[in-house]
Amino acid sequence: MPLSPNDKRAHTGCEVKPMEAVTSLRKKKHDALKAKRNSLFAAYSKDPENFHLAREIKDIDDEIAESTQHVEQERRAESSARKLVSTPK
Numbered sequence: 001m002p003l004s005p006n007d008k009r010a011h012t013g014c015e016v017k018p019m020e021a022v023t024s025l026r027k028k029k030h031d032a033l034k035a036k037r038n039s040l041f042a043a044y045s046k047d048p049e050n051f052h053l054a055r056e057i058k059d060i061d062d063e064i065a066e067s068t069q070h071v072e073q074e075r076r077a078e079s080s081a082r083k084l085v086s087t088p089k
Contacts, residue, residue: 023074030067033060 037060044053 023071026067026071030064030071033064033067036060037064 037057040053040057040060044050044057047053
């Protein structure tokens, strides 16, 4: 692995950690979905006969659950990878 001319460390092709960027985007999407869901629920609480709002809330709840599931899967995979790397031989 080549050394960086300005540094005494190995130079990798990419210094950015893509998983952190993906996780950050998922978090932003998750937060936006929760905010939208909360505002719709506030409107639905005032007008429980509005089934259109209930349907939108249910769809957003499904998206939030799916997002949460993806994050949990990524955390488990990352944790497993760390265990494999840090296991002494």
